[in-house]
Amino acid sequence: xxxVMQIPQYQHVQEGEDFTTYCNSSTTLSNIQWYKQRxxxxxxFLIQLVKSGEVKKQKRLTFxxxxxxxxxxxxxxxxxxxDVGTYFCAGIYGHSGGGADGLTFGKGTHxxxxx
Amino acid sequence: xxVVSQHPSRVICKSGTSVxxxxxxxxxxxxxxxxxxxxxxxxxxxxxxxxxxxxxxYEQGVEKDKFLINHASLTxxxxxxxxxxxxDSSFYICSASTGLGGYTFGSGTRLTVV
Numbered sequence: 001x002x003x004v005m006q007i008p009q010y011q012h013v014q015e016g017e018d019f020t021t022y023c024n025s026s027t028t029l030s031n032i033q034w035y036k037q038r039x040x041x042x043x044x045f046l047i048q049l050v051k052s053g054e055v056k057k058q059k060r061l062t063f064x065x066x067x068x069x070x071x072x073x074x075x076x077x078x079x080x081x082x083d084v085g086t087y088f089c090a091g092i093y094g095h096s097g098g099g100a101d102g103l104t105f106g107k108g109t110h111x112x113x114x115x
Numbered sequence: 116x117x118v119v120s121q122h123p124s125r126v127i128c129k130s131g132t133s134v135x136x137x138x139x140x141x142x143x144x145x146x147x148x149x150x151x152x153x154x155x156x157x158x159x160x161x162x163x164x165x166x167x168x169x170x171x172x173y174e175q176g177v178e179k180d181k182f183l184i185n186h187a188s189l190t191x192x193x194x195x196x197x198x199x200x201x202x203d204s205s206f207y208i209c210s211a212s213t214g215l216g217g218y219t220f221g222s223g224t225r226l227t228v229v
Contacts, residue, residue: 033217042208043159045217088158102149102161102174103210103218110156 002027004091006106014114019076021109023089032065032072033103035088043088046074079113086110117143117213121221128199128228136194136224138209144189145211149218150182153206162207165192199228 006023013019023032031050035043047056049065049072056063062075072089086108094101118141128134138148146167151159163184164172171184181203183195196203208223 035220042220042223043210045219048217090159102164103159104161105151105158107158 002091002093002104004089004104004106006089006109008109009107010110010112012112012114013079015081016078019079019083019111020073021087021089021111022071022073023091023106024071025091026070027093028069029091030069030094030101031092032069033090033092034063034072034074035090036085037088037108038085041085076111079111081113081115084111084113117211117215117219119145119148119209119211119219119221121209121224123224124222125225126227128226130200130228131198133195133197134199134226136196136207136209136226138192138194138211138221140190140211140219143211143213145192146189148186148192148209148211150184150192150194151208151210153208153223155206159208162194165209167192196226199226201228204228 004025033048034046037043047063052069053067054065060077064073088108089106090103092101120139120141122137148165150162152162153159161174162177165184165186167186167189173179186192204227206223206225210218210220212218
């Protein structure tokens with residue numbers, strides 16, 4: 001079946017260091033979304049990437065969508081303690097942004113920041 | 116912004132009983148809602164797609180007779196876990212597309228079956 005692989009599973013960084021998580025799909029995605037989940041909380045939408053090779057930035061966060069629309073990455077520059085949480089990528093294999101397709105989540109990357 | 120309200124947030128039930136979880140879109144209409152299950156420190160697994168006015172679409176391996184989904188209106192979807200067993204204990208969470216990109220998630224329901 002369709003799967004989204006995400007690595008690493010855990011990442012320990014010192015505060016101020018950069019962090020990157022990667023997602024890869026064996027088949028082409030319609031679009032990919034990124035979510036952040038704090039311990040005990042629910043996923044919160046960060047961004048959606050639709051176009052091949054798309055790059056979007058949100059302050060210290062940079063999101064990329066591969067040219068083949070099979071892989072994506074999230075990079076955080078100069079991490080802060082508020083960045084702690086689990087970052088999930090979630091792909092859609094169906095209609096682009098149609099809202100009628102469930103998300104296929106990666107396993108998530110748990111970001112742990114040491115002060 | 117688009118908000119999805121989910122109740123209850125926590126429920127403990129006895130084995131063999133049924134539990135209903137509600138998911139409401141508060142400020143938008145959701146013709147489609149999705150139900151996920153999440154085990155501790157694990158990813159979210161799509162269980163089913165709930166369509167207003169029609170039958171839900173279940174993912175492979177999800178028992179439709181055990182996890183009953185009803186989407187009676189454009190703002191309400193319910194998931195009923197029937198004849199619950201301890202292995203059904205999990206975090207259940209709903210979501211809906213806002214039409215603005217991305218999906219809004221409910222706050223989740225932690226079900227414990229004893």
